[in-house]
Amino acid sequence: MSELAVNVEELCVMYGSVRAVDGLCFKVRRGEIYGLLGPNGAGKSSTLKVLAGILEPNYGKVEIFGKPISDEAEVKRLIGYVPEETVLLESLTPREFFEFIASVRGLSEESSRRLSRLVSAFELTEYFDSPIATLSMGTKRKVAVIAALLHEPPLLILDEPLIGLDARSSRILKELIVHHVSKGGAVVFSTHIMEVAEKVCHRVGIINRGKLVGEGTVSELRQLIREAESSLEDIFLKVTQQEAGIRELIAALEEK
Amino acid sequence: MVKKFSELWKVSGTVYREICFQSVFSLRLGGTLPRMDGEKIGKMARQTKTNLLVSKILVTVYVAFLAVLPLGYWSYFVYGLKLSEELAVVGCVSVFLSSLFFLLVMLGLQVTTSLISTRAFEILGALPISRRAVSEIALLSFLRIFDIPLIAALIIFPVTFSIIVGSFLGGLASLFAVGLTEIFALALTIGLAKLFYSKIVSGGGSSKYKMIMRFIYMLIWVLPSFGIYLVMNFATQILRAFAFSLTQIPAIHAYVLALLYPFSLSFMVSFATFPQKINVAFAGVLTVSTALYTVLAYFGLNYTGSTIRRICSGGIITSSKMIVKDVSIRPKSAWLGIILKDLRVASRSPSYASILMLPALQTIIIVVSLLEIANTNLATVLGFLAGVSLLSLLVTPTLFSAETLASAYIKSLPLKRRTVVAAKTFLSACTYLGSVAAITIVALYLRKDFLSVLAFGLTQTLSVAAGCMMELFLLIRKFWWKELTPSNVYSSISIFIMVLLPGLILCLTPIMLCYIVGFTEIQLTLTIFLATATAELISVTSLTAAVIKD
Numbered sequence: 001m002s003e004l005a006v007n008v009e010e011l012c013v014m015y016g017s018v019r020a021v022d023g024l025c026f027k028v029r030r031g032e033i034y035g036l037l038g039p040n041g042a043g044k045s046s047t048l049k050v051l052a053g054i055l056e057p058n059y060g061k062v063e064i065f066g067k068p069i070s071d072e073a074e075v076k077r078l079i080g081y082v083p084e085e086t087v088l089l090e091s092l093t094p095r096e097f098f099e100f101i102a103s104v105r106g107l108s109e110e111s112s113r114r115l116s117r118l119v120s121a122f123e124l125t126e127y128f129d130s131p132i133a134t135l136s137m138g139t140k141r142k143v144a145v146i147a148a149l150l151h152e153p154p155l156l157i158l159d160e161p162l163i164g165l166d167a168r169s170s171r172i173l174k175e176l177i178v179h180h181v182s183k184g185g186a187v188v189f190s191t192h193i194m195e196v197a198e199k200v201c202h203r204v205g206i207i208n209r210g211k212l213v214g215e216g217t218v219s220e221l222r223q224l225i226r227e228a229e230s231s232l233e234d235i236f237l238k239v240t241q242q243e244a245g246i247r248e249l250i251a252a253l254e255e256k
Numbered sequence: 257m258v259k260k261f262s263e264l265w266k267v268s269g270t271v272y273r274e275i276c277f278q279s280v281f282s283l284r285l286g287g288t289l290p291r292m293d294g295e296k297i298g299k300m301a302r303q304t305k306t307n308l309l310v311s312k313i314l315v316t317v318y319v320a321f322l323a324v325l326p327l328g329y330w331s332y333f334v335y336g337l338k339l340s341e342e343l344a345v346v347g348c349v350s351v352f353l354s355s356l357f358f359l360l361v362m363l364g365l366q367v368t369t370s371l372i373s374t375r376a377f378e379i380l381g382a383l384p385i386s387r388r389a390v391s392e393i394a395l396l397s398f399l400r401i402f403d404i405p406l407i408a409a410l411i412i413f414p415v416t417f418s419i420i421v422g423s424f425l426g427g428l429a430s431l432f433a434v435g436l437t438e439i440f441a442l443a444l445t446i447g448l449a450k451l452f453y454s455k456i457v458s459g460g461g462s463s464k465y466k467m468i469m470r471f472i473y474m475l476i477w478v479l480p481s482f483g484i485y486l487v488m489n490f491a492t493q494i495l496r497a498f499a500f501s502l503t504q505i506p507a508i509h510a511y512v513l514a515l516l517y518p519f520s521l522s523f524m525v526s527f528a529t530f531p532q533k534i535n536v537a538f539a540g541v542l543t544v545s546t547a548l549y550t551v552l553a554y555f556g557l558n559y560t561g562s563t564i565r566r567i568c569s570g571g572i573i574t575s576s577k578m579i580v581k582d583v584s585i586r587p588k589s590a591w592l593g594i595i596l597k598d599l600r601v602a603s604r605s606p607s608y609a610s611i612l613m614l615p616a617l618q619t620i621i622i623v624v625s626l627l628e629i630a631n632t633n634l635a636t637v638l639g640f641l642a643g644v645s646l647l648s649l650l651v652t653p654t655l656f657s658a659e660t661l662a663s664a665y666i667k668s669l670p671l672k673r674r675t676v677v678a679a680k681t682f683l684s685a686c687t688y689l690g691s692v693a694a695i696t697i698v699a700l701y702l703r704k705d706f707l708s709v710l711a712f713g714l715t716q717t718l719s720v721a722a723g724c725m726m727e728l729f730l731l732i733r734k735f736w737w738k739e740l741t742p743s744n745v746y747s748s749i750s751i752f753i754m755v756l757l758p759g760l761i762l763c764l765t766p767i768m769l770c771y772i773v774g775f776t777e778i779q780l781t782l783t784i785f786l787a788t789a790t791a792e793l794i795s796v797t798s799l800t801a802a803v804i805k806d
Contacts, residue, residue, distance in 0.1 A: 052668040073806050076670035087662045089597065091604040096597070099585040103593020104669045112584040119583045128580040131604070144665070 002066030005030050005155050005186030006051060011060035013046045013210075020046045022210035024060070028188055030154075031181050035201035036190040037232075039240055043210040044190040045084050048159045051188060052081040064155060077105065080148035084159040084190075086140045090133035094124060094143050097132060098150065105151045118146045121172050138164040145173060156180060158189035162196060174200055194233040204232070206239050214239040264389060268396035271380070275397060276308055315363060316408040322355045323413040327420045342526045342533050345421065346513075349430060349522035353437045356409055357518070358483040360438060363402050364445030391565035398442070398564055409434050417525075426529030433521035436553045440517070443556035446563045511541055520545040590672070594679035598658050611654040612687065614647040619691040623698045632704045634778065638767045640695060640709070641716050645723070645763040648688035649756060652724040655680045656731045673804045677728045684724040685717055692717070711782055718789035719766050722796040723759035729800050730755045762792050 006028035013021040021043040028034040038044045049055035050062055053069055053076050062069045069075050089097055102111050119125055122142040127135055132143060141164040148156060156177065162170050177187050177200065191197050197204055198218055206214040206221075214221055214235070221235045237243035326348035333344035380390050399406065413434055418427030513519040524546045527534045534542075588596065602608040622640045629636065659666070659676060692713035699706035734751070766788040770781050 049664075054664060054667045073670040073672050076668060079668065081665070081668040083665050083668075085664060087664060089601065089662050089666075091601050092597070095583070095585060096600055099587060100593050100597045101669065102585055102587035103596075104590050104671055105587075106590060107587050109584075109586060111587065115585060116583050125580050125583060128583050 002063075003030055004028075004063070005032070005065060006034070006188060007061070007063040007066075008047070008051075009061040011047065011050060011062060012058045013043070013050060013055060014058045020210055021050070021057075021207075024207065024210065024212055026205050026212060026215060028186050030184050030186050032202045033177060033181055033187045033189070033200055035197040035204040036188060036207065037192075037194070037197055037204055037236055038190075038207040039242060042207045042240075044207060045159055046210075047207070048081075048084075048157050048188065048190060052076075052079055052083075052157050054081075077151075078154050080151065080153035080156045082141075082144050082148045082156075082158045082161045084163075086137065086144050086164070088132050088140060088143060088147075091131060093129045093131055094119075094135075094146075095128050097143060098147060101147050101150060107151055111150060114152070115146070115150055118149055122146060122169050138166060138169070141165055142169060145169075149176065154185050156185065156187045156189070158187065160190055160192070162191065162193065194231065194236060198232040206236060208240040264392050264396055267380070267385075268393045268400055271393060271397040272400040273305075275401070276305065312402065312404040315359070315402070315405045319356065319359065319405050319409050320412050322359070323352055323409065323416055326351045327413075327416050330420050340533075341421075342530045345426070345526040345529050346519065346522040348417075349433060349525045350518050352413055353433060353518035353521060356413075356434065357437050357441045357444075360402065360405070360441035361445050361448070362483070363405070364442065365448060368398075368445060368449040387565070391561050394564040395561045398446075398560075406438055409438065421529055423529040425531075426525055429525040429528035433518075433525055436521060436549055437518065439553040439556045439560075443560045446560045450563055450566075511538065514538065514541045515545045517549060520549060590675045591679040591682070594671075594676060595683050598655055598680070598683060601658050601661065608654055608658060612651055614650055615644050615687045615691045616694075618644050618647045619694045622691075622695055626695070626698055626702055626704060629704075632699070632708075634705075634708050634712070634770070634781065637705060637708045637712055638770055641692075641713055642764060642767050644688055644691040644695075645716060645720050646760065648684055648691075648720050649723050649727065649759045649763060651687050652680060652684045652727045652759070653731065653752070653755060655683055656728060656735075660735075672806050673732050674800070674806065677725060677732065677800055677804065680728055681721050681725045685721045688720045689714075689717055708778075712785060715782065715786045715789050716763075716766065718786075718793045719763050722789070722792040723762040725793075725796045725800055726762055727755050727759045729796070729804070730758065732804060762796070765792065 004027055006026070008024055008026050011021050011024040012019065024043070024047060026034070036044045036047065046055060050057050050069070051064070053072055057069075064075045065078055067075050067078075089100070092100065098115055102115075119128060122145065124139065124142050124146065127139055132140060135143070141161075145161060145165075148158070158177075161173060165173065174196070177189075181187055181202075189201075203215065203217055204221070205212055218232055218235070221232070221239070234243075237246070330344060330348060333339045333347055334341055339347065380393060381387075385393075410431060414427040414431040417430045418424055421427075510523070514523045520542065523538075524542050527539060527542055587593070602612045622643065625640075626632070659680075692709065696706050696709045696713065699709045734755075766785045769784055769788055773781055773784055
């Protein structure tokens with residue numbers, strides 16, 4: 001299998017006349033956690049949907065472990081995906097949902113053991129036979145996370161995976177991500193929580209209006225903006241040109 | 257604070273538009289709608305509005321038909337069956353009220369899921385609007401869903417009644433009866449919706465007992481749909497049978513009927529039309545029963561309002577922790593996994609269940625016809641098979657639309673399109689085969705030509721499979737990559753016809769060939785039938801394999 005987990009070149013996604021992703025290029029290697037950052041509507045989710053095989057790109061080359069994404073079924077076997085919007089098959093119970101996922105992924109009954117461990121770690125056992133429609137947002141999120149991890153995919157694509165998760169589950173997921181890459185897997189994930197990105201990601205890519213405006217490790221990005229003490233949040237605001245006027249806006253809002 | 261009715265009505269209009277939008281675009285189901293640009297979404301929203309208006313008008317036309325049909329039989333009752341005028345009124349009114357009742361419940365059940373799942377009420381709850389006002393807005397939004405049919409029923413039947421029977425007072429009484437019926441129908445709809453959400457959606461558990469209970473609740477839920485389907489198919493027969501039975505009832509039974517809905521209201525209309533022909537004791541019974549039903553309607557209206565509020569505020573769907581000892585799963589092969597998933601989704605979703613059961617309903621109608629027909633020949637059998645085949649073709653797009661549920665997630669799975677085609681063709685063909693098996697058993701029991709049913713029915717399976725596969729081929733080609741939401745499978749009538757028509761032609765070709773050849777030589781007819789159906793299946797399978805590569 002290729003050392004390059006993800007290879008994106010000149011990716012373009014159009015929604016009608018709107019260019020959501022505009023000539024995006026980035027690479028993710030095995031053993032790497034790559035964070036995709038950007039303001040709302042920057043094109044993060046669209047990019048991740050293309051990687052997960054949900055969205056057909058208008059233009060560009062996308063390869064997963066050296067395989068083109070047009071090789072749909074093969075590529076999707078290598079991926080575990082957690083969507084931003086947790087919408088699952090609501091009328092099914094988690095048990096039925098996992099059974100469906102395992103059937104489509106061609107897993108054996110052996111997968112039950114892994115499932116059992118994941119269900120126990122994310123404290124889902126007591127909701128295992130409740131319809132997904134009745135679960136809280138956080139619990140639904142756990143179902144989506146477990147479904148993505150069930151087949152031990154070499155590449156995890158996580159779109160805002162920590163939203164809705166309680167502290168314990170967030171911690172477990174972060175640990176699992178680190179463990180996953182230590183075994184040679186790769187992770188691409190988007191987040192708005194800069195502290196998490198700073199702590200977990202080996203490299204980050206910052207996109208704005210569909211274009212990559214900054215990429216590298218946090219220290220490389222600091223060099224880019226020439227501010228040695230900057231946090232990732234400062235860097236982010238600077239490269240996405242959102243910093244200007246924030247103080248004035250807050251002052252105006254606080255005015256009586 | 258929102259207080260005035262006009263303000264509440266205005267707000268309910270906004271909620272209603274949101275319900276329509278969500279019901280068609282199924283955003284809640286995770287469709288990939290956000291991929292479209294604003295202009296296209298706007299265009300589809302406008303199209304949705306038009307479609308909903310057209311559907312309301314179609315229902316109104318049907319309500320008008322139901323209103324005019326019994327009254328059209330007026331002269332038949334009075335002069336043909338020699339029924340007294342007061343009993344003829346009872347017959348006409350009862351048939352209309354029961355038909356309207358079933359129709360409204362069926363319509364209501366189709367839309368309440370959207371009403372319940374919309375988040376619009378949560379937003380209202382956060383605004384400075386009293387809980388009572390939110391409840392009233394919920395009720396008004398619910399009423400808006402079928403406002404035109406409700407108003408049409410209130411106008412058409414009383415006016416037609418007044419003109420044909422020639423009684424203004426009778427017309428007024430029928431207006432009252434129709435009003436009460438509409439309230440009862442709304443209350444039952446909401447009651448069933450509550451049952452659906454509390455017992456089916458929230459009812460978890462993997463034990464066989466719980467699964468059976470969920471299935472029973474589901475049957476209760478879809479029963480009104482079956483009721484109206486049967487009324488539509490046997491409207492004339494029901495009317496005649498009912499009118500005939502009215503000529504047979506002893507006087508004492510009329511007192512019992514006067515207490516039962518819808519007869520009580522029908523007798524009340526009859527009393528208002530011919531006050532001089534009803535005795536005092538009977539008038540007393542009618543007064544009591546009408547008063548009781550009026551009180552019941554008052555409580556029904558309150559129940560509807562409060563239950564809608566509870567449902568809309570999320571008070572029905574609850575999750576409960578369970579003790580689960582075993583968290584193992586049993587993965588199947590991919591195609592079987594898809595079939596099991598489809599069956600599970602269908603068993604908990606009324607719209608899917610009612611369409612999946614269409615062939616079974618058609619089978620009931622065929623069985624009733626078999627009881628009436630003295631001798632069946634090959635032409636009759638082929639007619640039956642054509643009917644069941646066509647309804648099986650309606651199952652396939654529904655099964656495909658199940659694939660669009662949560663598509664934003666499901667599409668990330670390594671689901672092969674060929675596997676999807678195979679699974680859904682198999683399931684559609686199974687619904688057809690179930691019908692053939694049932695008709696064969698009934699034909700055998702009735703000593704009719706069961707061998708023809710069996711031989712031609714089984715052979716026709718190949719043709720049905722070809723038709724369903726062709727539908728799936730077209731649906732996958734059109735929707736697999738782009739804008740996959742449940743709505744766009746059904747949103748355009750032209751697309752729906754474009755998908756159905758080739759399947760229809762494939763299913764009917766062997767049957768039509770039999771008609772052309774004639775039925776003189778049964779072995780020759782069967783041979784041609786088998787050869788055509790086999791050729792169809794092979795052709796469509798080859799086409800699918802050639803075009804759909806994975």
